[in-house]
Amino acid sequence: MRFYKKFSVFLGLFAIACLAWAASNAMVVKHAELIPYDNYLALNADFEISFGTPIEEAIKKGVPLSFLVEFQLVEPRRYWFDDEIVTTRKSINLSYHALTRQYLVSDDAHQKSFETLNEARQQLMELRDWHVVEKNALDAETDYQAALLMRLDKTKLPKAIQVDTISAEHWNIASPIYTWSIKDLK
Numbered sequence: 001m002r003f004y005k006k007f008s009v010f011l012g013l014f015a016i017a018c019l020a021w022a023a024s025n026a027m028v029v030k031h032a033e034l035i036p037y038d039n040y041l042a043l044n045a046d047f048e049i050s051f052g053t054p055i056e057e058a059i060k061k062g063v064p065l066s067f068l069v070e071f072q073l074v075e076p077r078r079y080w081f082d083d084e085i086v087t088t089r090k091s092i093n094l095s096y097h098a099l100t101r102q103y104l105v106s107d108d109a110h111q112k113s114f115e116t117l118n119e120a121r122q123q124l125m126e127l128r129d130w131h132v133v134e135k136n137a138l139d140a141e142t143d144y145q146a147a148l149l150m151r152l153d154k155t156k157l158p159k160a161i162q163v164d165t166i167s168a169e170h171w172n173i174a175s176p177i178y179t180w181s182i183k184d185l186k
Contacts, residue, residue, distance in 0.1 A: 029178035045127040064095035066156035144182040
């Protein structure tokens with residue numbers, strides 16, 4: 001009986017530790033929507049991102065992080081594989097510039113600098129007006145399924161850290177796949 005009580009206390013503490021670890025490195029898509037423009041659809045999305053202490057320390061030491069945002073639009077089919085309309089990716093980089101003591105967030109077209117890591121993280125959490133699909137590739141009468149994912153691109157990390165990511169769970173930062181149905185796109 002004593003063993004069972006000690007073991008249940010151990011399991012309880014282990015569960016609390018696992019929850020605390022999971023809360024320290026988290027990435028979730030909170031909301032995503034497609035906005036129609038004249039000839040294309042743009043994606044707006046909001047993410048929830050929190051870094052654990054090892055990731056924050058790595059950023060402050062100058063390790064650049066590259067996040068990959070992946071979007072897919074498919075036409076679901078009942079008796080066959082889904083028809084892929086578009087699959088696209090966008091890379092967003094976060095780095096610390098020690099000389100200017102600023103955090104930089106950049107994508108293909110823009111770069112912004114911030115005084116604190118929290119401000120830079122806030123910028124990472126908002127994706128606006130990303131041109132994802134041309135309207136002429138879509139049918140107004142068809143229902144579509146969209147999916148969105150954001151993850152840390154570990155292949156862009158420095159080689160020494162890539163070796164560490166194999167066994168360290170705190171480098172596995174990825175959101176669950178966020179899916180939603182789309183009707184009346186045009």
